Amino acid sequence: MKKYPFLVAFGFLFGGFGTLHAQRSYSLEECTNLALQQSLQLQADALDLEKTNASVQQAYSALLPNLNASGSYQYSPQVQTSVIPSETFGGPSGTYIPARLGVSQVKTATVSLTQNIYNASAVIGLKAAKVLVAGNQLQVRSSQEDLVYNVGATYYNIQSLDKQEELTLQRLENTEALLATTTQQLQAGLATQTDVDRLTVTRDNTKANLENLQNSKEKYYNLLKVLMNMPLEETVRVVPFQEDEVGAMPENGFDALEKTNYLQLLQNKKLMTLEYQNIKAGYKPIVSLYANYGYSGFQSDANPFKNINGKFYPASSIGLKFSVPIFDGFNIKYQAKQKQIELQKIDVQAKQILQNNEQEVANAHADLRSNLITYQSQKRNLALAQKVMADINQQYQSGIVRVSDVINTTAELQNAQTNFVTALINFKQAEMSLKKAQGTLLP
Structure with missing residues (x-):
């Protein structure tokens, strides 16, 4: 003043x-x-x-812990193709079979928790x-x-x-x-x-x-x-x-x-x-704890209100993360x-x-x-x-x-x-x- x-x-x-x-x-x-x-x-x-x-x-x-919720909806008109060795299914060695793993529609909902421990x-x-x-x-x-x-x-x-x-x-x-x-x-x-x-x-x-x-x-x-x-x-x-x-x-x-x-x-x-x-x-x-829990639903075509087998499939994980500076x-x-x-x-x-x-x-x-x-x-x-x-x-x-x-x-x-x-x-x-x-x- x-x-x-x-x-x-x-x-x-x-x-x-x-x-x-x-x-x-x-x-x-x-x-x-x-x-x-x-x-x-x-x-x-x-x-x-x-x-x-x-x-x-x-x-x-x-x-304090951080709690977050997330969700996603994805529709793929063309599912990505992967290749699998033929010998996996009894075929000749050195050859591969193209395959599409997954479905066109995927829905997920996940809850994540993180907590600083140190x-x-x-x-x-x-x-x-x-x-x-x-x-x-x-x-x-x-x-x-x-x-x-x-x-x-x-x-x-x-x-x-x-x-x-x-x-x-x-x-x-x-x-x-x-x-x-x-x-x-x-x-x-x-x-x-x-x-x-x-x-x-x-x-x-x-x-x-x-x-x-x-x-x-x-x-x-x-x-x-x-x-x-x-x-x-x-x-x-x-x-x-x-x-x-x-x-x-x-x-x-x-x-x-x-x-x-x-x-x-x-x-x-x-x-x-x-x-x-x-x-x-x-x-x-820095050490922190994390935990995730969620559900996924799948469908072969574009229909957000339908799932294969009429189900959502749960998934969960828990773990520790740490980072240490070295130089x-x-x-x-x-x-x-x-x-x-x-x-x-x-x-x-x-x-x-x-x-x-x-x-x-x-x-x-x-x-x-x-x-x-x-x-x-x-x-x-x-x-x-x-x-x-x-x-x-x-x-x-x-x-x-x-x-x-x-x-x-x-x-x-x-x-x-x-x-x-x-x-x-x-x-x-x-x-x-x-x-x-x-x-x-x-x-």
């Missing part, structure tokens, strides 16, 4: 925050559960698993089918992990946009109030047209950014609906981000041997080991050699995966710690920038500072808000990445 990266939404949010609370909001857990229940990708994986389960039953069939490849094939089932079960789990990660990534992106929307709307309200005050001051001769124009540009730029981000937010909601297999026209809202969700660092617990990618490699090794055994089984004999030009030997090398390569890959898994966890834990510190710092910076903005607005209304100071402070507040939301989403990204690295996204 394709992984959707986190997007740090730089810019400002759009209007409409007040409508969020009028609609049903889905928690991350609810979105995740819906996705796990309804995902089309998981439905496809489930069908693959069902198909693999059917292959196990197919493998069983090689160990076939190493059939037994190995059954074991391999069961290993494939276990491998497909792990593939389903891997798809579930990817789905949970993608739902979380999309959910947090939407939450970050909601938070930016809230902050930007506050700033937009302040800018519009300041613009109204400055317009009144212009009319009273206490401000210049340039002051009004600069504030108007600031307000319009903020509105334009809100409109742009509205489009981005809608796309993320559409992605979330696709992941949950919900109609695009259905209304979905996420729960607003709560700052108390950013807590202490989690414990660095991790079992590298239980990660899905490592378990998948072990299943591949089991399957490859069986393939090696199957190649070696090419040296072993194959060393084909099996070198096939087995190649498979041995592949098994050695898997052992090396297993060590690499364990190392990579441990490295991913260590890096993810370090990223989470760093992002937590950054988030706490940016949270303080945002509170300070908001206080400075409030002070500057009050000073401007009192005529202490110029409108350029207000615009500069607004830009600083914008930067602080962007940094805060960026730090927030980076922390949630690092948190999800740590869970994914540890293999704990699923219960």
Whole structure:
């Protein structure tokens, strides 16, 4: 499954925050559960698993008896002629008598039974089918992990946009109030047209950014609906981000041997080991039992409903068949050699995966710690920038500072808000990445 990266939404949010609370909001857990229940990708994986389960039953069939029925009808206008030595009937030696042995019409009906008594490849094939089932079960789990990660990534992106929307709307309200005050001051001769124009540009730029981000937010909601297999026209809202969700660092617990990618490699090794055994089984004999029982009817002319003497004559046989390879030009030997090398390569890959898994966890834990510190710092910076903005607005209304100071402070507040939301989403990204690295996204 394709992984959707986190997007740090730089810019400002759009209007409409007040409508969020009028609609049903889905928690991350609810979105995740819906996705796990309804995902089309998981439905496809489930069908693959069902198909693999059917292959196990197919493998069983090689160990069961085969029973077949057959019949034939043959009419020969001219029965084949054979020659018989004349001395068989007292004639001179070296001469032959032509004779037609048989009749023109022959009908047969036969039931045949075959049963493998010893076939190493059939037994190995059954074991391999069961290993494939276990491998497909792990593939389903891997798809579930990817789905949970993608739902979380999309959910947090939407939450970050909601938070930016809230902050930007506050700033937009302040800018519009300041613009109204400055317009009144212009009319009273206490401000210049340039002051009004600069504030108007600031307000319009903020509105334009809100409109742009509205489009981005809608796309993320559409992605979330696709992941949950919900109609695009259905209304979905996420729960607003709560700052108390950013807590202490989690414990660095991790079992590298239980990660899905490592378990998948072990299943591949089991399957490859069986393939090696199957190649070696090419040296072993194949023994099977067979039995036949049938009836034949004869007639001298073409009449399917008549038999000579009005009878069918029975015939039966039973026996063993076996085949033993003697020399194959060393084909099996070198096939087995190649498979041995592949098994050695898997052992090396297993060590690499364990190392990579441990490295991913260590890096993810370090990223989470760093992002937590950054988030706490940016949270303080945002509170300070908001206080400075409030002070500057009050000073401007009192005529202490110029409108350029207000615009500069607004830009600083914008930067602080962007940094805060960026730090927030980076922390949630690092948190999800740590869970994914540890293999704990699923219960």
